[in-house]
Amino acid sequence: MDKKKNGIPKLRFPGFTGAWEQRKLGEVAKRVTRKNKNLESTLPLTISAQLGLVDQISYFDKRIASLNLSNYILLKKGEFAYNKSYSNGYPFGAVKRLNDYDKGVIPSLYIAFDPDNIQVESNFMETYFETSLWHKEVSTRASEGARNHGLLNISPTDFMDINLMVPKLKEEQILISNFMHNFDALITLHQRKLDHLKEQKKGLLQKMFPKKGEVVPEVRFPGFTNAWEQRKFFDNIEKVIDFRGRTPKKLGMEWSAEGYTALSALNVKDGYIDFTADVHYANQDLYDKWMVGNDLYKGQVLFTTEAPMGNVAQVPDNRKYVLSQRTIAFNVDKTKVTNDFLAVLLRSQNVQHTLKSLASGGTAQGVSQKSLSQLKVIVPINPKEQQKIGDFFKQLDSLIALHQRKLDHLKLLKEGLLQQMFV
The missing domain is CATH 3.90.220.20 (DNA methylase specificity domains)
Known part of the structure; x- marks a missing residue:
């Protein structure tokens, strides 16, 4: 019989018995x-x-x-x-x-x-x-x-x-509240660490990219002195993979219980993929009909066009993925820009501000390929400088994602404890 139905929690401090x-x-x-x-x-x-x-x-x-x-x-x-x-x-x-x-x-x-x-x-x-x-x-x-x-x-x-x-005894009440208070303090500590890292990243993005109207960043890796150059955004891109509006239903099919993961604006976060958020799967037939030879590859840059607009992440591995709602992918011109740098460039302050000015819509703002064609960016000429910047922020994103996972785990653990320690 379920102890909870008898007024007894599943998880309890030693020395306490009897029903609440x-x-x-x-x-x-x-x-x-x-x-x-x-x-x-x-x-x-x-x-x-x-x-x-x-x-x-x-x-x-x-x-x-x-x-x-x-x-x-x-x-x-x-x-x-x-x-x-x-x-x-x-x-x-x-x-x-x-x-x-x-x-x-x-x-x-x-x-x-x-x-x-x-x-x-x-x-x-x-x-x-x-x-x-x-x-x-x-x-x-x-x-x-x-x-x-x-x-x-x-x-x-x-x-x-x-x-x-x-609980009948105040001592048990106090033990439970003290335990959960300490657990909340641990969650708060991890949240502060995560917020601090995000603030550091925000500051570095401002300093490691030229300010508006300038061509040299405030902070730079040693050995690089040349001015950056302005280009049209699409001068760096060979192809945009955009299946705007495509759904399984429109293809006469349905999502599957397992298979290839769909990447959408709901699970493409800022710097990482959240594989727990609104996950859908495509079987082989749906994948072939949907992607039609446009296989995504590790490191490829993903960009959310709406709800939310402007999140940037990279394909994490060489597994096959379905490019789903309100998310596009870029095939870069490798002679002009690296994937890792492009991922950082799109999240830089100047680019994000420009994207917002180009966006259309009311509450749920979005950008189209036509809007992106008006975007101009400042880029290092030297591909080695691009790669150093890309590598640096990729490591920082990995650290942020690690702290985010720890925080999410603690919150789930707390939720489980609340279920088991109370009746």
């Missing part, structure tokens, strides 16, 4: 309804899935004079808030605690509450609100309310009536 107990949120926390009557705070807050309850004055500053903050709920450090309306686009079930400020104000569309630390440890509750169990329970309650009120939201009464499963 079911409590209603309203039994272990009291709703906060105090108004900001005396204007104790002029700090409007909102829920961010990444940052919790955060300062949004930059958003409010043009309207803050007209806001009647005395009617807002006054929230104090350590208290929680939940946006009760699903229609406002917040992650359903997202509850966040005010950790960074002593006081703040939130609109009445939030449900605010303060935990009773004597019964349930506040840090444990913060972790509990990240579990799929909690999100499922809130979603179920809101769906039930929708049948009665016609709007997918949840009333404060129903919200405070939601069931929680908590």
Whole structure:
């Protein structure tokens, strides 16, 4: 029998036995309804899935004079808030605690509450609100309310009536919350390392390519002194492989359960291929009908034309791939440019800015081959300088991809732990 059905988590610290107990949120926390009557705070807050309850004055500053903050709920450090309306686009079930400020104000569309630390440890509750169990329970309650009120939201009464499963002993609650807090700190550390590497790369891309109107970069490898030259982008390209709009259905076929991986704008990331994102496969017949002899090769540059526009990666190996939605590939003129340098060139600041100016469309901007024909680039004449630049950024991209994989692994591990350590 599944231990979880008996109120016992699958993964537990040694020395703790027995089932967890079911409590209603309203039994272990009291709703906060105090108004900001005396204007104790002029700090409007909102829920961010990444940052919790955060300062949004930059958003409010043009309207803050007209806001009647005395009617807002006054929230104090350590208290929680939940946006009760699903229609406002917040992650359903997202509850966040005010950790960074002593006081703040939130609109009445939030449900605010303060935990009773004597019964349930506040840090444990913060972790509990990240579990799929909690999100499922809130979603179920809101769906039930929708049948009665016609709007997918949840009333404060129903919200405070939601069931929680908590350990009877505070000691177990504290161990769990401390463990998950340390795990979150590890994730944050890896995220900072990754962000730092990306910032370093951004800075190097600015310094190792000439600024607008110049022909010599600020930072250069030793032994190279010649000025770079301006060319039309397509002067460096022999062929563009572009299957814009092609789908299996249009070819009278379907994706397969396995086979050749499709590369699209959803898995061609900035500097690497994400083989876990929206993966589709083509069998041999679909591959032959789709690629019609245009086999991709290791190192070949891939470019996403839309949604998102401007991501650049290289084919990672000599396996066969299908070039899918909103992604094109370049066959370079090897006498003029190397693949590795082209991959970096397309991500340089000047080129990215120019691409945005050439892009068309509203929310989902994109570039066509016609737009790319207007692109001009600055390129080192010496192919050895090109290769050194390409090699340098390829190694940096590999390091960034390694840190990204580690971070993704930690997040998946946390998700698994939340599933197994809670009931």
